[in-house]
Amino acid sequence: MSATEPLNTEVIAVSGGELRRIAQDLAELTRDGLSEGDGERCRALLHEAWGAAALCQLHGLRLLFEESTAILRKAAEADLDPARAATALGDVLPLVPRLLDWMVRTGRDNPCLLIPEITALRTLQGKPPVYEYQVLPDIDWPPFPIGGASLADRISEADFRRVLHLYQLGLVGVLRNQNRDKSFDILSRCAGRLADLSVCDAERDYWVLYQLVLGSFAQGGLALRPDRLRLLAAVEKQLRSLAGIRAGKAGNPYPEGLWRAFLALLAMSAAARGGAAPDWLPLPALGFGDEELERTRVEVFDRGETAEPDAFEELGARAVRLRNVLDASQDGQMLAESVLREMWMDCQQIAERTQKLGLDNIARRFREHTETLSEHPGGPQCLTAAQSGAYADSVLYLECALAEFSGEGRPSPEALAAWGQRPLDAVLSGGLASAARNSVLQESGAVLREAKTRIAVLQDGIISDESWRDIDAGFLLLEGAAQMLALEGLAQLLQRAREFVQTSRYHPELGLNDRSRNLDLFADMVISLEVYLDSLRLGRDQQEDSLRIARECAAALRF
Numbered sequence: 001m002s003a004t005e006p007l008n009t010e011v012i013a014v015s016g017g018e019l020r021r022i023a024q025d026l027a028e029l030t031r032d033g034l035s036e037g038d039g040e041r042c043r044a045l046l047h048e049a050w051g052a053a054a055l056c057q058l059h060g061l062r063l064l065f066e067e068s069t070a071i072l073r074k075a076a077e078a079d080l081d082p083a084r085a086a087t088a089l090g091d092v093l094p095l096v097p098r099l100l101d102w103m104v105r106t107g108r109d110n111p112c113l114l115i116p117e118i119t120a121l122r123t124l125q126g127k128p129p130v131y132e133y134q135v136l137p138d139i140d141w142p143p144f145p146i147g148g149a150s151l152a153d154r155i156s157e158a159d160f161r162r163v164l165h166l167y168q169l170g171l172v173g174v175l176r177n178q179n180r181d182k183s184f185d186i187l188s189r190c191a192g193r194l195a196d197l198s199v200c201d202a203e204r205d206y207w208v209l210y211q212l213v214l215g216s217f218a219q220g221g222l223a224l225r226p227d228r229l230r231l232l233a234a235v236e237k238q239l240r241s242l243a244g245i246r247a248g249k250a251g252n253p254y255p256e257g258l259w260r261a262f263l264a265l266l267a268m269s270a271a272a273r274g275g276a277a278p279d280w281l282p283l284p285a286l287g288f289g290d291e292e293l294e295r296t297r298v299e300v301f302d303r304g305e306t307a308e309p310d311a312f313e314e315l316g317a318r319a320v321r322l323r324n325v326l327d328a329s330q331d332g333q334m335l336a337e338s339v340l341r342e343m344w345m346d347c348q349q350i351a352e353r354t355q356k357l358g359l360d361n362i363a364r365r366f367r368e369h370t371e372t373l374s375e376h377p378g379g380p381q382c383l384t385a386a387q388s389g390a391y392a393d394s395v396l397y398l399e400c401a402l403a404e405f406s407g408e409g410r411p412s413p414e415a416l417a418a419w420g421q422r423p424l425d426a427v428l429s430g431g432l433a434s435a436a437r438n439s440v441l442q443e444s445g446a447v448l449r450e451a452k453t454r455i456a457v458l459q460d461g462i463i464s465d466e467s468w469r470d471i472d473a474g475f476l477l478l479e480g481a482a483q484m485l486a487l488e489g490l491a492q493l494l495q496r497a498r499e500f501v502q503t504s505r506y507h508p509e510l511g512l513n514d515r516s517r518n519l520d521l522f523a524d525m526v527i528s529l530e531v532y533l534d535s536l537r538l539g540r541d542q543q544e545d546s547l548r549i550a551r552e553c554a555a556a557l558r559f
Helices: 009-016 018-030 039-055 059-076 082-106 111-124 157-175 180-197 201-218 226-246 256-268 290-301 311-330 337-357 360-374 385-405 413-420 424-459 465-484 488-506 515-538 543-556
Strands: none
Touching (some): 009 018, 009 082, 018 082, 039 059, 059 082, 059 111, 082 111, 111 226, 157 226, 157 515, 180 201, 226 256, 256 290, 311 337, 311 385, 311 424, 385 424, 465 488, 488 515, 515 543
């Protein structure tokens, strides 16, 4: 039965009748955990349910019942803790009656609805996840005709190792949900680099496809579920396999399963559904999208995969924007109405976020700023000295909180509430140095983001003195910040980066003698430094890895 075809009357009758009765018995049996004598009855019910699902070609349910039976078998053979087995079954089997009711009501099925639950059961057994192509048997999947040669034969060992290390850096950020936007940027950069260096069309298509899937994850066009995170980790294993081929080890670095998994994901993405996917990619016609899938999961199971952004990262970004506006206003500049509107939005969001976190005093101050901004008559406006001072104090108050709590681990509600009751004067007397350091690191990150934009222009072939001049000026500021913060290793790296920039600006025949490679390395260095500064600011343990990769990229520049 195809995921897009309506169910016939016989399947609907079984789904609402015999199979529904068995599913209800299984739900009641497992909801509160299996007792010692319930295993045999549960196995018998699962066998009946599996037979009905197989007969009706309900592939998602059939797989769910298969894995549930395997969980029971492992528990009976003492290969799995019975308590963990009972908890796992109690988490998934009570969902089946709800699914059957939805199928009867709508007259359709989608086996992909149960992929997260099937994968959870498989993971408990040490098995790999299941993906869309494995539960959609009626799809004609396009072949992946890759030959024997691959980019492992083309890239130097040192360059390939740098791509692998950079990918690992981005992967860690995504898996830990730490600055995912930047982490996805790193992963996408690696995929694009591999596409450019590919030996054959099939290999290039693969990496372009993967880059498009990463873009859909980053932009919210695909739900980033735990089972899909495993796919990103599988690509890291794939890169290590390609590195192994360079070392003379045998293996297939391009399993067809990954090709199909990425085709299915892109076909379900918002971009493909909106007609934005490339015509030359052989995407299967699935008949449904990921947004529809997630909406149905929420409707039927009350389960969704909407990841909340990190509160402190969001607050940090808004604090940087507000400080930039305040700097402009203190120079006597008139603020455009659009800028004031964005300022109002930032203040409103900061007030809401800090209130939820328990930082009541900060929330109160930003609510007051929101009200003040709501009262302005419209059009350009220049903030008064008193207004600028009040806003600056509030931003500094927020920066002190970020310096206090933006580290590894989530602070307790009690710690946040206690800090949130401290008056501004008390906070500033003890936290000004930390807040200043935090602010310098945030501003340095903003300089790197601007440099990244300039480098992208250079990579597009628009070589201009203005771009080099702006990058050089930015790196001069970064070098000063590194020296001020006593980061000697970073200061030395930035010196070499400036030497490359100045050589490329004044002697392009030396700095850009290998333009594509040098600019790629320089861009990799910049994004690694972004991760380093974020990790430093937030107290994360990625600091040394990201600085090491940045050093490797800087050392590899040829000029």
